[in-house]
Amino acid sequence: MKDLFSLVGKIAVITGASAGMGKAIARILGLNGAKVVISSNDETACSNVFEEFxxxxxxxxxxxxxxxxxxxxxxxxxxxxxxxxxxxILVNCVGIAIPGSFLSINTEDFEKTMQINLQSAIYLTKKVIPSMQQKKDGAIIYLSSLSSVRGNKNLGLYGISKAGLAQLARNLAVEFGPDNIRVNAISPGVIDTEFAKPMTTNSEIMERRIALTPLRRIGKVEEVAGLALLLASKAGGFITGQNIIVDGGTTISDGN
Known part of the structure; x- marks a missing residue:
């Protein structure tokens, strides 16, 4: 039982690891024994996190x-x-959100969103799965979003791409389960990150959102990271194909 969360001997790649939830996930995996490879498109930020870790x-x-x-x-x-x-272990934490209504979606925004949020994850996963098949062991985690399970009139394109990640997790869990490869998605609600600043700094939006959230607060990056540790470790060894929501109860609340 004491080794359920141990990742000693495991090698974990975390994309989007220079800030926010990606950094928190990389940290907790590393603190539990994994050799972590941090990656993002910001070379300076990667160097800073490297030194910090x-x-x-x-x-x-x-x-x-x-x-x-x-x-x-x-x-x-x-x-x-x-x-x-x-x-x-592969943890995909990269994502962009281009706001706009459905009628404002153009080809450029669509292709950019799908390329970064979905296609890159597919391509990276295809590069990683063969070696996991050889070892008959692997864990893949996609950072999806609450937008993957709810409608949103301003971030609909983002939601579509993140829903694609959740479905990708289900598909891969079925196809590669016989190889002992577990694939899951995590869908955070509003988490205290720079990415969420447009929401968290808007008092009107946050007042409504918190009123709809049973825990009456926004989430912390370590609360998402803790779930990632579970899914990457032996403790989550019988969990696969799931899109697990981390939102303080927002999706189940009626506002009371």
Whole structure:
């Protein structure tokens, strides 16, 4: 029982790991024994997180990568294998949100959103799964969103792309379950990050949102990271194909 959350001997790649939930997930996986590879398109931020994690005793490697570029994804995987080893855990935390109504969606915004939020995850996963099949072991986690299960008139395109990640998790869980590869998605509600600042700094929006949330607050990055640790470890060994909502109860509340 004491080793249920241990990731000693595991190699974890976390994209979008230079800030917010991605950084928190990388930290908690590292603190529980994983060798973590942090990656984002911000090379300076990656270097800063690398130094920060090293001071905490985390076994960390930084490999910057713009996940909108396939050659950089190729490099991320090959360099991880060269420097650290075969990937056991993949956590995809990259995402962009372009606001706008349905009628304002244009080809450029659609292609950019789908490329970064969905297509890059598909491409990266295809690079990682074969080695997991060989080992008959692996855990893949996609950071989806509450927008994947609710309608949204201003972030509909973002929601569509994140719903794609949740469905991708279900599809891959079925196809690769016989190889002992578990695939899940996490759908956070409003979490205290820079990404959520447009909402969290708007008092009118937050007053309504918190009134609809039973816990009467927004979430913390470590509360999402804790779930990622569960899904990556033996403790979550019988969980696959799920889109787990972390929202303080917002989706189940009637506002009372």
């Amino acid at each position: 090293q001071k905490e005793g985390i076994q960390v490697t930084a490999i910057p990568c713009d996940i909108s570029v396939k050659k950089e994804i190729d490099f991320l995987v090959s360099e991880t294998e060269r420097q650290v080893g075969k990937i056991d």
